[in-house]
Amino acid sequence: MAQRKPKRGPLQFLQFGVIGFANAGIDIGTLNLLLILFHTDDRILLLLYNTIAYTLAVANSYYWNASITFKRSAQGSNRQRILFIAQGLISLGVSNLVFLGVNEWLDYIAVPNWMRYNIAKGLAMLLSFLASFFMVKYFVFKDYGKRFIK
Numbered sequence: 001m002a003q004r005k006p007k008r009g010p011l012q013f014l015q016f017g018v019i020g021f022a023n024a025g026i027d028i029g030t031l032n033l034l035l036i037l038f039h040t041d042d043r044i045l046l047l048l049y050n051t052i053a054y055t056l057a058v059a060n061s062y063y064w065n066a067s068i069t070f071k072r073s074a075q076g077s078n079r080q081r082i083l084f085i086a087q088g089l090i091s092l093g094v095s096n097l098v099f100l101g102v103n104e105w106l107d108y109i110a111v112p113n114w115m116r117y118n119i120a121k122g123l124a125m126l127l128s129f130l131a132s133f134f135m136v137k138y139f140v141f142k143d144y145g146k147r148f149i150k
Contacts (some may be wrong), residue, residue, distance in 0.1 A: 012137060013138070015069040019061060019130050028058035028121050035117060046117075050099045051092060058088045061132070070141035080140055087135035091128040096117060099124040 030053035040046065062084055102120035111119070 019064045023057035023061050027053045083140040091132040094131050095124040095128040
């Protein structure tokens, strides 16, 4: 009699979270390094810095999540790579919108630059992390085969 494979949702979310924590270090660390080396208040440069930081974190995310979190369903196929890039672009859009929007709002209420950038980045990372997890789990590394154990 065939049995359904156990859902790995909580374990996957925990693994994705641990990898996400490392990615957060890359993301916020890169942003802060760029701000230290090339300080700016220009929205276009802030958008560029956030995009660079996010892109480095997403590249790291793909490697580790394909190797660990979604190993069972990661095939390394062109389809999965394209879907991963698409979800990365959507998550980047979420990250940039939240980063710029929260940054503007915090600027309006006179929060100092360094604190403002990091609060905005933190919220951007949280929301893009959640969007990314569900897109990666249900679209990129969706397990289309092997639905039952013998």
